[in-house]
Amino acid sequence: xxxxxASHLVIxxxxxxxxxxxxLSISAGEIVTIVGxxxxxxxxxxxxxxxxxxPTSGSVSxxxxxxxxxxxxxxxxxxxxxxxxxxxxxLPTRQTAAATTAALIRVGVPEVADRQMTDxxxxxxxxVLLARALxxxxxxxxxxxxxxxxxxxxxxxxxxxIEEVRRTTGAAILMVSHxxxxxxxxxxxxxxxxxxxxxxxAPRVVSNAPEYRALFGLGTQGALALYRHEHDHDHTxxxxxxxxxxxxxxxxxxxx
Amino acid sequence: xxxxxxxxxxLAGIGVSLAAGxxxxxVVWRRMxxxxxxxxxxxxxxxxxxxxxxxxxxxGTLAVALAMAITVAALAGRGWAMDTxxxxxxxxxxxxxxxxxxxxxxxxxxxxxxxxxxxxxxxLPDLAFIWSGxxxxxxxxxxxxxxxxxxxxxxxxxxxxxxxxxxxxxxxxLALALTVAVALKVVGALLIASLLIxxxxxxxxxARNPESMAILAATIGAAASLVGLGLSLGLDTPAGPxxxxxxxxxxxxxxxxxxx
Numbered sequence: 001x002x003x004x005x006a007s008h009l010v011i012x013x014x015x016x017x018x019x020x021x022x023x024l025s026i027s028a029g030e031i032v033t034i035v036g037x038x039x040x041x042x043x044x045x046x047x048x049x050x051x052x053x054x055p056t057s058g059s060v061s062x063x064x065x066x067x068x069x070x071x072x073x074x075x076x077x078x079x080x081x082x083x084x085x086x087x088x089x090x091l092p093t094r095q096t097a098a099a100t101t102a103a104l105i106r107v108g109v110p111e112v113a114d115r116q117m118t119d120x121x122x123x124x125x126x127x128v129l130l131a132r133a134l135x136x137x138x139x140x141x142x143x144x145x146x147x148x149x150x151x152x153x154x155x156x157x158x159x160x161x162i163e164e165v166r167r168t169t170g171a172a173i174l175m176v177s178h179x180x181x182x183x184x185x186x187x188x189x190x191x192x193x194x195x196x197x198x199x200x201x202a203p204r205v206v207s208n209a210p211e212y213r214a215l216f217g218l219g220t221q222g223a224l225a226l227y228r229h230e231h232d233h234d235h236t237x238x239x240x241x242x243x244x245x246x247x248x249x250x251x252x253x254x255x256x
Numbered sequence: 257x258x259x260x261x262x263x264x265x266x267l268a269g270i271g272v273s274l275a276a277g278x279x280x281x282x283v284v285w286r287r288m289x290x291x292x293x294x295x296x297x298x299x300x301x302x303x304x305x306x307x308x309x310x311x312x313x314x315x316g317t318l319a320v321a322l323a324m325a326i327t328v329a330a331l332a333g334r335g336w337a338m339d340t341x342x343x344x345x346x347x348x349x350x351x352x353x354x355x356x357x358x359x360x361x362x363x364x365x366x367x368x369x370x371x372x373x374x375x376x377x378x379x380l381p382d383l384a385f386i387w388s389g390x391x392x393x394x395x396x397x398x399x400x401x402x403x404x405x406x407x408x409x410x411x412x413x414x415x416x417x418x419x420x421x422x423x424x425x426x427x428x429x430l431a432l433a434l435t436v437a438v439a440l441k442v443v444g445a446l447l448i449a450s451l452l453i454x455x456x457x458x459x460x461x462x463a464r465n466p467e468s469m470a471i472l473a474a475t476i477g478a479a480a481s482l483v484g485l486g487l488s489l490g491l492d493t494p495a496g497p498x499x500x501x502x503x504x505x506x507x508x509x510x511x512x513x514x515x516x
Contacts (some may be wrong), residue, residue, distance in 0.1 A: 047412065050412070050415065050416050051415065052411075052412055052415040052416070056448075068410070068416055070413060070416035070417075072410060072412050072413055075409070075410055076410075077409060077412070078285055078287065080284045080285055080457075080460055081285045081408070081409070081466060081469075082460065082463045082464050082465055082466060082468070082469055083409070083465065083466060084464060085464060087465050087466070088409070091402060091405055091406045092402045092403055092405075092414065092417050092419060093402075093408040093410065093417075094402065116464070136417070137357075142416070
């Protein structure tokens with residue numbers, strides 16, 4: 001069953017084509033990671049799929065009544081706004097105290113319930129955002145660079161949590177990452193974006209690099225592995241679009 | 257009991273504070289202080305237009321404040337440099353208003369009442385206008401509370417939850433215009449924004465949740481109205497500025513208390 005799909009989606013801002021001719025679809029239960037360099041339109045694509053940005057041309061369609069759990073890239077809460085984590089979880093749908101407590105336990109930060117949102121660490125904030133997304137019992141979780149600002153163990157722990165969420169809820173997961181080296185091994189598909197879809201396919205799992213295993217403390221059956229893009233291949237097909245001078249070609253391609 | 261001008265004045269102050277407190281919390285959270293300024297300064301222009309056309313002053317103020325609020329919101333949506341734009345709009349609205357007023361001899365003599373309020377001259381119909389407007393604002397805020405709060409925290413998050421951030425912004429714009437129209441008689445065009453911001457800012461240090469901050473802001477505003485009125489009676493000072501002075505002292509006290 002298709003949850004969200006885009007067909008020949010174009011997003012233009014001023015004279016700038018931020019996204020051109022994007023066609024993709026996300027099915028129920030699938031884990032899809034969008035990778036690409038900074039400025040490649042990843043967040044824009046996510047916002048277009050969410051319906052926040054209207055397409056310049058082409059179309060986006062979501063399953064009727066689709067429940068989306070969205071975790072934004074960052075949440076800047078003004079210091080003038082007093083807001084505990086528990087209160088935040090009740091927005092915009094009111095939740096019982098039992099439900100918010102359970103959600104916080106599930107993401108591993110029960111101790112922050114009565115703390116102010118502005119006092120949380122980056123990792124705690126990401127987990128609270130995830131807890132809020134989970135409270136709507138989403139059919140799809142959409143995460144925009146959820147591990148930005150986390151250190152590597154924090155990042156690994158967060159990916160394990162997402163993986164666990166997928167296993168227990170069966171929700172599809174669409175995640176954006178600018179880190180070309182680390183994506184979830186569990187991704188069913190990786191979409192490489194640079195204003196258009198360069199390529200997509202199953203990630204090549206690199207599980208035998210001992211220095212990374214040591215870093216993440218995961219065995220071959222771990223939730224996280226490395227997906228290494230090949231940087232030194234030559235471009236022969238449709239990724240050969242204009243790159244501004246001085247900006248190295250960062251995105252790569254892996255094909256299956 | 258409404259015969260006593262003091263009781264009418266006290267009720268007018270409390271009525272305005274009920275609306276200005278919670279709305280002021282949003283003004284503070286969303287960093288809309290200048291937005292409040294522009295809208296309230298436009299009220300003077302509304303007074304001039306209403307008097308020139310023999311319309312009720314409340315209606316004229318409401319219309320011009322609403323027009324100004326919508327203009328500002330539209331410009332913000334287009335990504336204008338808000339600081340500059342609002343500065344231009346706030347001060348020119350005031351200047352246009354004062355120029356327009358100078359053509360009306362009856363208002364000219366009584367200008368300070370429009371600039372600084374005339375709470376001691378609140379009539380029974382004024383009181384009815386103030387309270388119905390204030391209750392409307394409070395009802396609007398309670399009705400949209402969850403959506404307004406979500407939109408204030410993050411518009412993308414609100415949109416992903418199926419809310420329409422543009423609609424919620426419009427609700428706040430409407431509430432602001434209504435509050436300006438309602439507060440004009442009490443504190444005057446120059447001080448309306450202070451009644452929005454100061455009680456909310458004073459409440460911040462004492463609140464742990466948005467709801468308690470909004471309720472505290474309303475309470476502080478109401479208390480400041482009463483204290484200000486007392487001050488005005490005892491020391492023969494102008495009532496509107498006295499109310500704002502009382503609110504400002506509360507803010508100072510809360511800022512000192514808050515220091516860990």
